[in-house]
Amino acid sequence: MKTRRNFIKISALGSAALVTSSCMSSEKDNKTPVKHPKKILKPIVISTWRHGIQANADAWEILNRGGKAIDAVEKGVMVVESDPSNQSVGFGGLPDRDGFVTLDACIMDENNSCGAVAFLQNIENPIAVARKVMDETPHVLLVGEGALQFAKEKGFKTINLLTKKSKKAWEEWKMKSKYTPVINSENHDTIGMLALDSNGNLSGACTTSGMAYKLHGRVGDSPIIGAGLFVDNEVGAACATGVGEAVMRIAGSAIVVELMRNGMSPNEACKTAVERIIKKHKSLKNLQVGFLALNKNGEVGGYSIYAGFNYAVQSETQTTLLDAKYNRERD
Ligand code: SD4
Numbered sequence: 001m002k003t004r005r006n007f008i009k010i011s012a013l014g015s016a017a018l019v020t021s022s023c024m025s026s027e028k029d030n031k032t033p034v035k036h037p038k039k040i041l042k043p044i045v046i047s048t049w050r051h052g053i054q055a056n057a058d059a060w061e062i063l064n065r066g067g068k069a070i071d072a073v074e075k076g077v078m079v080v081e082s083d084p085s086n087q088s089v090g091f092g093g094l095p096d097r098d099g100f101v102t103l104d105a106c107i108m109d110e111n112n113s114c115g116a117v118a119f120l121q122n123i124e125n126p127i128a129v130a131r132k133v134m135d136e137t138p139h140v141l142l143v144g145e146g147a148l149q150f151a152k153e154k155g156f157k158t159i160n161l162l163t164k165k166s167k168k169a170w171e172e173w174k175m176k177s178k179y180t181p182v183i184n185s186e187n188h189d190t191i192g193m194l195a196l197d198s199n200g201n202l203s204g205a206c207t208t209s210g211m212a213y214k215l216h217g218r219v220g221d222s223p224i225i226g227a228g229l230f231v232d233n234e235v236g237a238a239c240a241t242g243v244g245e246a247v248m249r250i251a252g253s254a255i256v257v258e259l260m261r262n263g264m265s266p267n268e269a270c271k272t273a274v275e276r277i278i279k280k281h282k283s284l285k286n287l288q289v290g291f292l293a294l295n296k297n298g299e300v301g302g303y304s305i306y307a308g309f310n311y312a313v314q315s316e317t318q319t320t321l322l323d324a325k326y327n328r329e330r331d
Helices: 052-063 069-081 126-136 144-153 164-177 244-249 252-261 266-280
Strands: 024-026 033-035 044-048 103-108 114-120 141-143 191-196 202-208 229-232 236-242 289-295 300-306 310-315 319-323 325-328
Touching: 044 052, 044 069, 044 289, 052 069, 052 191, 052 310, 052 319, 069 103, 069 126, 069 191, 069 202, 103 126, 103 229, 114 126, 114 144, 126 141, 126 144, 126 202, 141 144, 191 236, 191 289, 202 229, 202 236, 229 252, 236 244, 236 252, 236 266, 244 252, 244 266, 252 266, 252 289, 266 289, 266 300, 266 325, 300 310
Parallel strands: 114 141, 300 325
Antiparallel strands: 024 033, 044 191, 044 310, 103 114, 103 202, 191 202, 229 236, 236 289, 289 300, 310 319
């Protein structure tokens, strides 16, 4: 593991502190107000949860030397995919109810190009396969055996993704679970990452082993463009974490971007999307969802149903973990 950067925890700062806001001032004659454009905070990278701190650090190495957002987000999330101690993403992820670790990932750049893989097994870095789908095929999404075959053709090595620790957790789950997948608001922590590079271009990546002990074959929101991730270089980017079924039902990340297009701040857009999920579900028991957003000015925001969602921010001036605002405390 690489050395972590100096790290300052700042709670619930919100986007305001990150960007110099627009101001009105007077021309020489003191009559005509001139609107100064917002100072754009770039480059900047943000990602979901505490594991985003290290991921941001890796992405920052690219952004800080003037590299592209798409390369930064791919490299950034790979560090979490490859970390065996992380049981919700990539290698070491918790398996489905039959003991298979199945991975979902997608990536999207400033040209609306995108690539994704779903239900992919035995590959350590699904995001890199998604990038190849984007760059080297006319398609957006490959799944299962076909995705694996494609990865092998592109030279990816196969490995066993199920670590001893995750196998043990699964065996314990089997003893008490009666083979029934349960939605548990703690058993899924995707990494979604959004970046704005020094050229002002946005990209995003999202990767996960999905909900622990899910039905074999289940695919969540994370590889679905518009649900787990969406980027529109004219407006902003968004990603989601939490119960993927709820995110897919409202096309979550696409909605967040559209709300920003209509003038909302990243925080307001995430909040409005969460409120839509709340409205559409009769029961919110264990239904944790969090959205993260970044706009063209480098403003960031996050919002979740329940308290507890946080996200990491890295810019020239900040290395922080922010607690997202939320709708309610846990039941
Ligand atoms: C899924 N959304 O598979 C993913 C899991 C997750 O934070 O995000 N966790 O439903």
